[in-house]
Amino acid sequence: MSTESFSYTLEAFLALTEAPDGGFVLDIQGQQIAIDNVLRFLPGKRLVGKATIDGKTVLAKCFLGSSAERHIKRELAGLGSFVRAGIDTPAIIASEKLQNFGFITTEFLAESxxxxxxxxxxxxxxxxxxxxxxxxxxxxxxxxxxxxxxxxxxxxxxxxxxxxxxxxxxxxxxxxxxxxxxxxxxxxxxxxxxxxxxxxxxxxxxxxxxxxxxxxxxxxxxxxxxxxxxxxxxxxRYLEKVFRTCTDFVAESNFRHFQVVDRNEISEALTDFLATPDTYINTGQVLKRGTTNTVSIVTLNDGKKVFVKRYKSTKGVLHKYLRGIRKSRARNAWYVAHYLLRLLGIDTPKPLALLEHKFGCFVNCSYLVTEYVEADDAFHYFTQLQESSPEAEKRARSLLEMLRILKDGMVYHGDMKATNFMFSHDRHMVIDLDQTVILDSREKAAKYLRKDSERFSRNWVVGSVAAQLFK
Structure with missing residues (x-):
């Protein structure tokens, strides 16, 4: 799409919930900014993009809404302070404040x-x-x-x-x-x-x-x-955004339903699944059907495979009530997965969507959708070893480093079975996070992390190759 093919007034642009595809023109109170490529978009608040103004390529930072003037003042003051401190920063070209809109343009570092x-x-x-x-x-x-x-x-x-x-x-x-x-x-x-x-x-x-x-x-x-x-x-505290609409996620909530989806993963096929998840789960490849959770590999309408865990109590009315008033296990796994990926750099299958069926604050069923990864689990890999090898030693070091980071981060996994650690090419992942707890005191952590360590050690037969690798 050429930048001349579509333009937005301020009112139309404020109404957008997604960044436009391709180029477009912002035509606001007589000021025209040709946006060639959107780099960041917060609906109703901010847009950052590569732009063309008077034939010159610039970086445009546009602020929307009643707080636009305040944000522009803060941005200009900050950039000015960088210059006074002798810090390299892209040069300011222009700035303008209009009603409910303003922008700053700086030099565009093309090869940056x-x-x-x-x-x-x-x-x-x-x-x-x-x-x-x-x-x-x-x-x-x-x-x-x-x-x-x-x-x-x-x-x-x-x-x-x-x-x-x-x-x-x-x-x-x-x-x-x-x-x-x-x-x-x-x-x-x-x-x-x-x-x-x-x-x-x-x-x-x-x-x-x-x-x-x-x-x-x-x-x-x-x-x-x-x-x-x-x-x-x-x-x-920043991770609370994984439950609300922001740059990375789209969330919706009402009395009977809570849902949050990774913005980059939204598709018609995933939306169809979330509308009737049980239909897909029951016709998918069911790996486990327990009294409280079901695990299934589901093929979406577009052919993409995903991994789905459904949590739903069938143990009786009391258990169902007690389970329903607590944070759902899918919600906990969604949060912990993002904690590991974003704060600790520990790999786990990417969480795509969280869905809760509820009645007010009472959750009666929850679903976690993650990417599907073909992988080998650590238990089968290490217990089949007849002798050590450079590859086995490399995988063991990787797994021990993962355990060290979990320990230093005070993350209590709660189920250190070796089958919950996976290898896929160069990816080393931890899974099954619905019982994982992120502890907030070192005193409490010492007790729980010792349990994790002891459980992990019980995976390996004394005297085996695996036991030697992890001693």
Whole structure:
């Protein structure tokens, strides 16, 4: 679609629930912005996209609604503070405030890559440490100028021609006096806590890079590691968005029904399934039909296979009532899966949809839909070994690293059968998360995590190859 083929007024654009496909024109109070490609869209609130204005390619950040003027002021103030701190950021080209609408345009870094995308590629530890040093140096410059950035995710950094750019001035707070030692340490730890725990040892190698610019008394590996751990636990509150409509999810709720779907996975076939899930489950490949849950591989109308767990009590009225007033097991598994994927970097089949049938607050049946993955489970793989091998040792190390991260993250799985750990090519996954608990105190965690460890050890016959690999 060419940018001239369709245009939106402010009223029409505010009514959109999904970003338009292809190019389009925003025609608002005589101001025309040709959007070539949408990079981010929050319905009724914000749009970020590659745009063309007066024949020039720019990055346009458009703010919608009654809070548009406030957000523009905050964004401009933040970007200005980056410049004063000597931090590279795309140059501001123009800004304009209209009623219920405003925009800021900055230079478009054509060959740029987000730090998040680069970080997820196959990089050596040496390259990762180099990138992290650039990040902590940027944070140190912010602190040197009494600036706290409150939205420290990797997508707020761009790499262009080997130079690190900081974007998104909206998350910036300028203090009127020098930062306290604790405030600076907490903010540095906040930036580093967005990395997965397996990279924490690299973060600790960047202390000297920070100290050269903004010396902090008492900053060492132990204090930074503790601060990172605390901030990672604090960031759990952000995961509540997995239950509401936002950039990543579409949720709907009423007296009889609650549903949330990964926005990128929405399809007519998945919608049809969610309308009548039992029909698909019963005609699918049923792997388990228990008194409280059913597990099935379902083929959707478009031919895509998904894995479905249905939780429904048939143990009697009392059990059904007690089960119904608690958080549903599907809801718990949905949350934990996102916790592992987003905060700890532990792989599990991608959760696609959560569905609850309910009566008010009483849930009588719940469903979890995840991607279907062809995989081998750890029990069958390791118990069949007659001797060790490089592949077996690599898989064992991977599984032990996963267990270490779960333990450090105070995640009590609750069912450490080896069949709940899966291998598929280079993916090492944990499954069956409906009883998993994320603990909030180290004292409580010690008892429960010891149970997990003991249960995992019972998977292996004493003296077997597997027992030796996991000793």
């Amino acid at each position: 890559q987000s730090l998040d995308a680069l970080w997820q590629s196959d990089l050596s530890d040496e390259k990762r440490v180099g990138l992290l040093k650039s990040v902590v140096e940027t944070v140190a410059k912010l602190h040197q100028h009494n600036i706290i950035h409150k939205d420290p995710h990797l997508d707020n950094f761009l790499i262009s021609e080997d130079k690190l750019f900081l974007i998104d001035g909206g998350g910036v707070h300028q203090e009127s006096s020098p930062l306290s030692q604790q405030a600076a340490l907490d903010n540095l730890a906040f930036f580093l806590s967005v990395l997965f725990p397996r990279h924490d040892h690299l973060s600790l190698k960047c202390i000297a890079a920070y100290q050269r610019i903004y010396p902090l008394e008492g900053l060492d590996e132990q204090s930074l590691a503790e601060a990172i751990w605390k901030k990672r636990k604090w960031r759990e």
